[in-house]
Amino acid sequence: MLIVSRVQSSMAVRSSVLLYWFHVFCTGVFADVWKVTVEPDMQALVSSCVVLPCSFKYPVKEQPSDRIRAIWHMKDNWDDIIFHKDSTKVKDSFRGRTNLIGSLGALNCSLEIDEVKNHDNGPYCFRVELETSKTDKYSFVENCVSIKMIEQASKPELQAEQSVQEGEPAVFTCSVRHTCPSHQPTLTWNHTGKVIMSYKDIGHGNWETQSVLTFSPKKEDDHSAVACTVKHYGNVKGEMTVTHRIFVKEQATLSHILIPVISGLGSALLFGLLCFFIAKKRYRSRPGQFTPQGGQNVITRKSQEDTHSTVLFRCEGTEANTQQLLMYSSATNQDKTPPLITL
Template sequence: MWLYGKADQWSITDILLQLVCQERKMSLFSMETLYLLGLLNFFVVTKQLSGWTINVPTKVTATEGSCVVVPCHTQPHLRVIWYMYDSKDYPKVYDKYYPDTVEDQFRGRTSLVGEAMEGNCSLKIDDVRRDDNNVQIYVWINPISESYQAFLPQLVTIIVEKITPLIAIKEGTMSDGDIFEAYCLIYYSCPSSRPSLNWSRSPFLENSTLTAQHGKKTGLWFYNETLLGVATYKMHKSKIRCSAKSNTITANSKDIVLNVFYEPMTVTLTTDQESVAEGDSIIIECVTDCNPQPHMYSWLRRRMGQSDKINSTQGKMSFNNITRDTSFSCVAHNYAGAGESHWLDLVVQYPPKILPKSMCNLIGETLRCVCQADASPDALMYWTINGNDTLPSFVTSVSMNERHFVIGELIGPVQSLPNVSCKANNSLGSTKLLLLSATNSSKTSSPNMGLLPIMLLGIPLLLCCAMFICRGYPRNRPRLGEANIQGSHLRTSMMTQMCI
């Protein structure tokens, strides 16, 4: 606080200021001049310390991009000029009547707030800049008054702080379904121009709401927003931040990476091998989306109608001696729960095998052969007749009745019993089987099988002939005395009819 009073020695003050200005033009002050100035200054200040009061702080804190008000209170007055301290000059910060004389740094950004008749001489600085930091200013009340004048030698230092939103979350780690709570706080120095806050957050936050709070603390105003919602597992590893926007500046807070605990949501089995040969090994990996990572894996294997289970801490396993029709599944366990994958059916490859159902039939002069093979990859069928694989008069076809079972068919005319072979081939090997042999038909279906219908028709005819003979025999029986005489003739007659 500085006290000033009525000045009836205005001419002495003018003399003092003129002397200061003149002496600045000189390269060196004399001891006499300094002594005279000191006496004059003491006399003028002493004469003015009788009732004038001015209140200003020693410093004010401002935030970049905001505004700041330098409080100043005194008695009712007519005019105020604010200056920036300089050891050689008097650069103006504010002058209502001569705005063009204000320094470029402050021109258009300064104004007075309050009523002069109420003694308010407060200065407002808009759009605070970084280069305003540590600037020292002072006020001059009624600079041209003949009766009242107050010149304030106390400096006010402007401290400029960078605008930085502060962000925090209530819990560093949360679980799926927990309440999520985050805060964003911004300090500002201009109550009439509060910065706005914006959130950059995960879209998977459910049922979110915003609440606001504002006030004043440590010489600055503050604005705080609280974000509430339900955390979901999809928010894990996402980033959240807030930004504050003032008139000229937008500032971002730091990023916070969210850590959400959740059980294995998706579990899949993968392998680098599209297929595996029967008897070989395969490496399978159990991949899961969860947090934290699994501490145990349960491996399930299903083959030949039997299942077995292996518990391991490894998410990648090697399995040996793979057989056909083998499937795997995996259950991943972490501290939040467990999840199971779908069954992975392995593509097991093996060489062809010709099945026992393969055979040939001869009906009349038409030969029909069928060859069935089981193979993975699917087998290719080849036919040979009497060692010749060129079959111009035969028709061949291939079909499948189920996975990996291939059926080949051969149809064509023959004049005599041939040798017929079937060959099945894939990338893992081949096999060949003789289905019909001209020299040993017992191993296969022979042409004699064509006589079977004739034999089936002949048997009933023979039975009918026998019944006819039996019925005719009693009517031609000889008398007892003639039996020996006619026996030989009767046997001869019966044999003759049977032959007929």
């Protein structure tokens, strides 16, 4: 009995080795006809969902979805099935949490895992079975997916100008990346305005949700904070809100232009009047000296610089019995022709 047991054990080992090398051989031979495309390294938020992008092709004629069987299983144990259309074959910890969201007829094998647990790391492999024959089936164990768990979400990104103009449209862009396109996160603002939402695939199993807010700032918005809040699908923890403080430049009006001009003119006028009265007061405080000189009446005033200013005037009679007062001033260094003033 012992000998028989050893022989059976040896045969089992040899069979496993042969199956392994047969699989390696088949992988090389049929690599050009049995293919799958997946993202080998993914990230997922705990308590949310994650979609594993997947596409495949097979060597026979294309079949409709109802003649293709899709299976997702653990790499280390093919019997640990995480998705099967017969839910009774699915592992208990995944039953009701996995869903094939792709169309098998369109060669899309994308899988959604809902309510992600912190131990849903994988790796997970895709297996396709065609109902055309018993041999048309393949497990892509060389192309599996591993998931890195993220316990807390990071806050979204907010882009905007810090200084905005009053009355002119200001644009604020808030975006967040995620791995669950079947349940897009929502973005909300604490300020009213026009909001445009967009969703796009940015590759490698990542998607982006973006919200653009446009509004015209008022004077009351100066030094206020514009906030964007993200709500992920599921009971996700982490920073959900990002804020951006803005400074509003006041819009130029007619009063903004007139007030400085009037203020400047008023200051100049006041300064001019002040100078005029000071000069007039100083002039009156120095009385002139009246002396007759050769038939002329002369007034002489001495300045602070010890120079003399002389005013000469002469009365002359005319045929029209009018008088002319001839006045001129002379200084030490300069003589001017006296103007004639008729009285």
